[in-house]
Amino acid sequence: MAPAASGEHRRGASRSLRPRRGVLVLAVLTLLAATATVAGAQLSSEDYYDASCPAALLTIRSAVATAVLIDRRMGASLLRLHFHDCFGCDASVLLDDTASFTGEKGAGPNAGSLRGFDVIDNIKMLLELMCPQTVSCADILAVAARDSVAQLGGPSWTVPLGRRDATTASASLANSDLPGPTSNLNGLLNSFSNKGFTTTDMVALSGAHTVGRAQCRNCRARIYNDTDIDASFAASLRGSCPAQGGDGALEPLDESSPDDFDNTYFGNLVAWRGLLHSDQALFSGGGGGGGATDGLVRAYASSADRWGSDFAAAMVKMASISPLTGTNGEIRVNCRRVN
Ligand code: HEM
Ligand SMILES: *[C@@H]1O[C@H](CO)[C@@H](O)[C@H](O)[C@H]1NC(C)=O
Numbered sequence: 175m176a177p178a179a180s181g182e183h184r185r186g187a188s189r190s191l192r193p194r195r196g197v198l199v200l201a202v203l204t205l206l207a208a209t210a211t212v213a214g215a216q217l218s219s220e221d222y223y224d225a226s227c228p229a230a231l232l233t234i235r236s237a238v239a240t241a242v243l244i245d246r247r248m249g250a251s252l253l254r255l256h257f258h259d260c261f262g263c264d265a266s267v268l269l270d271d272t273a274s275f276t277g278e279k280g281a282g283p284n285a286g287s288l289r290g291f292d293v294i295d296n297i298k299m300l301l302e303l304m305c306p307q308t309v310s311c312a313d314i315l316a317v318a319a320r321d322s323v324a325q326l327g328g329p330s331w332t333v334p335l336g337r338r339d340a341t342t343a344s345a346s347l348a349n350s351d352l353p354g355p356t357s358n359l360n361g362l363l364n365s366f367s368n369k370g371f372t373t374t375d376m377v378a379l380s381g382a383h384t385v386g387r388a389q390c391r392n393c394r395a396r397i398y399n400d401t402d403i404d405a406s407f408a409a410s411l412r413g414s415c416p417a418q419g420g421d422g423a424l425e426p427l428d429e430s431s432p433d434d435f436d437n438t439y440f441g442n443l444v445a446w447r448g449l450l451h452s453d454q455a456l457f458s459g460g461g462g463g464g465g466a467t468d469g470l471v472r473a474y475a476s477s478a479d480r481w482g483s484d485f486a487a488a489m490v491k492m493a494s495i496s497p498l499t500g501t502n503g504e505i506r507v508n509c510r511r512v513n
Contacts, residue, residue, distance in 0.1 A: 217494055222313075222335035227305035234297055234314060238321040241293045246433040249322035250386030251289035256319035256493070257382070258284060261351040261369055263497045264340035265311035268294060268509040274342075281348035286422070287389065291510075294318065298509045311509035312337035316493045323489075326385055328435025329482035331490055338503035341512045355392040355450040359464040362452060369495055371488065377456055377470045378484035379492065384439035385432065387424040388449055390415035396451045402458065404446040411449075425449055437482075440475035 223230040242249040258278070259267035267284070268291065269277045278284055294314060301309045313335050324330040353365040366376040396403060397411040407429070415423050426432035427449050428439045439453075448454035457471040458464035474481035504513055 216336075216499060217334035217497055218336040220332045220335055223305075223309055227301065227308045229304060230301060230309050231317060233300050233304070234317045235321045237293065237297045237300065238318050239325055241290075242322065242325045246326070247386060248290060248293060249326040249433075249435075250382075250427075252293060252315075252322040253319045253382055254386065255288055255290045255294070256315045257379075258288060258348070258352060259312065259315050260492050260495050262340070262347070263312055263316070263337055263493055263495050264503060265315060265337075265506065265509060266340040266343040267348070268311055268315075269340070269343040269512070270510045272511075276345045277343040278345055278348040281345045281352075283352040283354065284348060290318075294509055298506075302507060307505045307507060310337050310503075310505050311339050312497065314509070319493075320489070323435050326433060326435040328384075329486045331486035333493060334490070336497075336499055338498040338500075339506040339509075339512075340498060340503055353452060355388070355452050356395065357452040357455065359455045359458070359466065362455060369492075371491065373467060374470060374484060375488040375491060377467050377474070378481060378488045380453065380456055381437065381439050381474060381481055381485055383427040383450070383453055384437065385435055386427050387432070388427055389421060390423040390425065391421040393425055393449050393451075396449070396454070400451060400454070402446055402454055403448075407447045427453070437474055437478040440471050440481065443471050444475050 220231075238249070238252065241252070255267065259265060267278045267288070269275075269279075271277045271280065279288065294311065297314050297318065298309075298311060301314070313333075316333050316335070316337065320331060320333050351365065351368070353362050357365070362376060362380075363373060366379075371379070393411065394415055394417070397408045397415060398417060400408075411425060414420075415425060428442060429447065429449070430438045430442065440457075442448055443454060443457035446454065448457070455464060456467050458468065460468060474484075507513055
C-alpha cells in the first residue's frame with residue numbers, strides 16, 4: 175500500500191519505480207511523468223488508485239459479486255459491455271444520446287441487447303461518494319469485466335488502469351467495427367485484426383460465449399437454414415425460437431453450462447453445436463472454406479488451462495485498445511453523461 179498522497183492521475187505511472195538516489199532519480203521521475211502526460215497513451219499498473227481511492231477495486235469486486243449473485247447472467251452482460259466499449263475502451267458505450275451526438279446504445283449490435291448499465295451506475299455512485307471524480311467509467315468497465323469472469327469461475331488477470339472517459343460517442347463506429355452474428359471466419363478475422371488482434375486472440379476471446387444468452391433473432395437463420403449444425407440441437411432450438419415471432423426469446427450461448435466460465439464452448443463447436451453462425455465459423459471441420467482455426471478450437475476444447483491463459487492475455491490486450499490517458503478525456507461524474 176502506498177501512503178496517502180494527493181491523488182494525481184499520473185502518479186501510477188511512476189510509482190513502480192523506487193527512488194533510491196535522491197535528486198537525480200526525482201528528476202528522472204518528473205521527466206517520466208511529464209512524458210507520460212504529453213504522450214498520453216500509456217496505461218498504468220493496477221495500483222493506479224491505491225493512493226487516490228484505496229477501496230476502488232474492492233468496491234467494484236463486491237458490487238459485481240452481488241450483482242452476479244442476484245442474476246448470474248449479469249456476469250456475462252458486464253463482460254460484453256466492456257467488449258463493446260473496447261473497440262475504444264473509453265466508456266463511450268455508456269453515454270446516453272444527446273442533442274450533439276447519437277450514442278452507441280442504439281447501434282445495431284447494442285440496441286435491446288446490452289445489459290448492465292445499472293450495475294455500472296451503482297458502482298460509480300459509490301465511488302463518487304468515496305473519492306469524487308477519481309475513478310473513470312472506462313476503468314470501472316475493465317475491472318468489472320475481469321471480476322465477472324472470475325465470479326463465474328473463469329481465469330483472472332491484472333488490469334492495467336488509468337483510462338479516462340470519452341466526451342463523445344459514435345453510433346456509426348459501433349455499427350462498423352463490431353462483428354455480427356452472421357459473420358464468417360474471414361469477416362471475424364478482419365474485424366479483430368483491424369483492432370490489432372491475432373487469430374489466436376480472436377478465437378480465445380470468442381470463448382466468452384461460454385456464458386450468456388443470445389436472442390432468437392440472432393440465431394434463427396442458423397437453426398433453420400445452416401447445414402453445419404447438429405440436427406437434434408437445431409430441432410430442440412426450433413422449439414423455443416420460432417421461424418416467425420419470438421425474436422427476443424433467449425437461448426444459451428453454451429447449452430451445456432450457460433453460466434459457468436469453462437471451456438465447454440469449444441467442445442460444442444467440435445460437436446457442431448455452436449449457437450451463432452459466427453460461433454460455428456471457428457470450426458468447420460475443414461469444410462466450407464474455413465478450417466484455419468479448427469486446430470485451435472480443438473486445442474482449447476481439450477485444455478481449459480491453455481484457453482484460460484490465452485483468454486486472459488487477449489483480455490488485457492483488448493482493454494488497452496486506444497484508451498484516453500493523461501489529460502485527454504475526463505473523469506465522468508455520471509457514466510451516462512459528459513461532465
Ligand atoms: C467473435 C465475434 C463476436 C460476435 C459476432 C458476437 C456476437 C454476439 C451476439 C449476437 C450476442 C447475442 C446478443 C443478443 O442476442 O442480445 C452475443 C452475446 C454475448 N457476447 Fe458476443 N460476439 C463476439 C465476440 C465476443 C467477445 C470477444 C466477447 C467478450 C470478450 C463477447 C461476449 C459476449 C457475451 C458474454 C454475451 C452474452 C451477453 C448476455 O447474456 O447478456 N462476445 N455476442
Ligand atoms: C432460410 O432460407 C430460405 C431460402 O433462402 C429463406 O427464404 C428463409 O427466409 C430462410 N430462413 C431463415 C429463418 O433465415
